[in-house]
Amino acid sequence: MPAPSSPSPLRARARLLSRLPSRPGFYFFLTGLLMVLGFVLAHRLSERSGREQLSALSTERLELYASNLAAELGRHASLPSLLAIDPTLQALMLAPDSAERRHAASQMLARVNVRAGTNQIFVADGQGQVLSASETLTPPARLAEALVQDRRHFFAADPNTGSTDFYLLHPLRQGGRTAGVIVVRFNLAPLEATWIDLGLRSQGERILVADDQDVVIMSSVQAWKYAVLDHADPSRRKALQASARYPQSIGPDLELPASLEVHQGQQVQLPLPGARPMLAQQRQIVPLGLRLVALSDLTEVKQRAQIAAWGGAAFGASVGLAALYLASRRRALRQLTKAQTELQQAHGQLEQLVDSRTAELRQTNDALKSQIAQRLQTEGELLQASKLAVLGQMSAGLSHEVNQPLTALRALARNSIRLLESGRNDAVAANLQIMDDMVERMSQITRQLKNFARKADEQAVGSTALLDCVRNALLLLEHRSRTLNLQTEVDVPAGLRVRAEANRLEQVLVNLFGNAIDAMQRESERRLRVQVVAEDAGRRALVRVQDSGAGLSEADLQRLFEPFFTTKPAGEGLGLGLVISAKIVHEFGGRLRAERLEQGMSFEFDLAVETWAATPESEDV
Template sequence: MVVPASLRPRALRLIRLLSRPGFHLFLTGLLMVLGFVLAHRLSERSGREQLSALSTERLELYASNLAAELGRHASLPSLLAIAPTLQALMQAPDDAAARRAASQMLARVNVRAGTHQLFVADAQGQVLSASEVLTPPARLAEALAQGRTHFFAADPNTGSTDFYLLHPLRQASQNSGVIVVRFNLAPLEATWIDLGLRSQNERILIADDQDVVIMSSVQAWKYAVLGHADPSRRQALQASARYPQAIGPDLDLPVSLEVHQGQQVSLPPPGAKAMLAQQRLIVPLGLRLVALSDLTEVRQRAQLAAWGGAAFGASIGLLVLYLSSRRRALRQLTRAQTELQQAHAQLEQLVDSRTAELRQTNDALKTQIAQRLQTEGELLQASKLAVLGQMSAGLSHEVNQPLTALRALARNSMRLLESGRQDAVATNLKLMDDMVERMGQITRQLKSFARKADEQVTGVVLLLDSVRNAQVLLEHRSRALGIAIEVDVPAGLRVRAEANRLEQVLVNLFGNAIDAMQNEAERRLLVRVSAQDGGARALVQVQDSGAGVGDEQLPHLFEPFFTTKPAGEGLGLGLVISAKIVNEFGGSLRARRLEHGMSFEFDLAVEAWESQDV
């Protein structure tokens, strides 16, 4: 394709713009946003459709369950209508004997059928005979006047919903009375409430023809009004005597929900969250069965899908950026090769004239190389001397405490030999052998402090054992000063560390604490462990009751050769070595001033908590 001369500058500018990294980064960001939005919408739409289908199936199940419960006694009134006892009562409704006989029969049938109440009323709603003494519901006269075969009413004593079945009794082709079967829906509602408590993702309610909730899996929504009810409507609902208590609060649920069509709503507590509302009309009963499904899981899946879409868009953008960068690099490489060939041709032409100059330059370079080699040798020697000085200072500091313990154990063993206590001597010798081995390990650790090792070997250590071993090394000093040591470490706490180096850290911290409390009236050392990050890490705290350090000294505690001790008593390397060891374990050593004393803290990764004391 041939580009006209007038358009070539614009084409070149467009090509340069498309080849810039900034444009590709902008394109990557745009693809991420598009992927995020599209994936979120598609996932949310799919999730809502699946949730709607599942809720529709559950609505059918609840509707079938309700219809089965209500239809269980549907044939009972018609069977009672042909009973001779009730026929005799209708022929002589004022006869006391006929009423008593009818009441006894109704009581027997009520017990056998498992209904709540059975009674016979005249055409005006006055009870003629009943399975038990009762007051007819307020809606009975209204139902008789309207010729209804059933109606719902609330129990004024319990507040539960009752269902009434009506069957007319005829005498001479005229309605002379009615048989009423009453059974309570509290067991079915209790099943829904129990289901709502077990599953917080779904709520069920039933509203009557006045849009008032008469049954619900959430007890707080009972007798609430769907939509909005003004004061006049609330007064009319309360005066209708349908409901046993004050009308509840408004539920922000649209009254005009389409059948089987999901709609997002937000309800008041205890269901204060975004939910998908669906309903099923039960036309013969004049009821609306509404299911509310929680949209939280759908939104969470949509968020995950959105981030996945963003990652996919970012991958495409980065791929385009890589291909563009690779193309640009190939062009630069080709240009460099061409320039190199031209330079090589020029060098070949000048080689003869530059031979003498190159020889002089070569001699000068040889002289500079020799001087550089000599300088590097001197620097290497100086570096070796510095490392040797660090190792010597660290060795004298770290081995001093085990040597003191060895001296005390040796003197003790001599006294035990004089008294003939061979077993105690053997125990002391075993401790001395362990300390000598520990001194060798400390020496090897000082080498790792002077230079970074290729790999640090860590394992699983019982923290309490390391604390006890550190106490043994410093037991003679703490006993001489009368220091009260309190250890609050779970016996089964296992941490990721190397046992010898962990004991080295604890010995340094214990020794510093003992030095700080030498001139104090109260000498108390506390070793405490607490959980961090949900139990994934353990915070070890070593606290003393010493004088502490000042604000100007606190920032310098972990600097090499900085010490607050008198001359000749400290080299200032203990905290530096301890901080390096803790850092290799994946933690950090920190110092914190207390009201009385200091607290040195470090954290370790936990392998297992076998005790819940922390």
């Protein structure tokens, strides 16, 4: 018989995994322990690495800022010595009281100042009194001190702007003694502005430049300028203020250590509101007696350490939970398969529901299109019905208007026959001319009626003469206006052409004129005014139709443009005239409005202008 085979590693692992769900408490304890260890270890390693990287980066930037500052200060270092050998200045030192030599030296210094790009250049005597300068100036307070100490440069603050100035000095000697000094001043505000801009872009780093008194004379943070690096008691502050080096009161104490490590840096906490922990490093600029301090924000380092710590904790937790996960994987797979089956069933049901809803939306869309087509057809029929209703209201007056010329024509014809028999040809010619005028008037009325009754093309919107439309509308209502002795005033430019369709625009005007005539029937004074006002720099024309009727109440004015609302007696109006007119004006790109006047009403609408006449044409009827 063969010997029993030893259990394979896979079987042993399977047996181990089968026991995992029965001991969850042990693995939860192990997971917690690994989380704590991973958190502490990852936090320390990440913070140490972050500080080292930040320190190395800050050291490189310190060197860059120091080189930049030294280059800026040394850019004009040779200028005073070159000026010292100039014949003009040598002649000035031989006769410093000569006004002519001072003037010549000032002109020369002004030219050099402009070409060199400095702020000021001047020559002073041994006591610090200005002999000649590129411009009128007051010597700095520190000049006398620098002459006594035989300095070649010094810093001083501009009392007007508060910015830092750098002064270069070169002595002028005669006979082994110092007879004067050449002083070149240039401002460090552009360099400081560059630092401030970099500080705004990079909120994590601050640059400070302190003088030999540990007072900040340049800073990427404007609020820290003239602050004290360490701590200054009241007596020291008083002495610093009296030194005339600084134009304003000394700023707050930053309480930085007197010596800072260059490479590793030192963590500091500034005593300022909202200050964060920072890594401080410095670089000494010995020839200038300056300290260049870089403050790097440690917030990002600490945040990264926190993230790394939580990552370490997560790693520890993942190791502790890995065994428990492997044991529960089979059950999770079974649940996943079941969930996928249910998801597929839900997906199929959702597809069926979407198809059903899509079919319903298509039916609804088709029904909506049909309703829109019916509405457009109804609106067109209502528009034509409104025109026919207006024609019906005018039919009685127009029949009377046509009947009178017919009667006169018959009388004139009979009279002409008798005149012919008697040989009075001149009288016959006069009668024929009168008959021709009457026929032309009747033809004009019937032609306008035919055009008005014609169904308009809503798509044909072109250039239309507004005055012709007004006259045609008044012609259709002439029988009513003559009966009421209506005074009509038309103030419309003769050459004004608007963007509209003439037939529909005449319908709007007939509706407005007809409503105005109806409103003035019982008034003693009947006055109709048609006026055009330019709007939008002449690109639009505002048409106003005003009457002297009784007007409307506030309640009726609110419902004026509602369909089938009318203030006329029953049988005299459908209440659609203003609604259709407002729709027509809207299609022309305007809006019909109504306004109450002291006497009567005013209806106005605006139209786009195609051509505007040079002068308006006014006429009274």
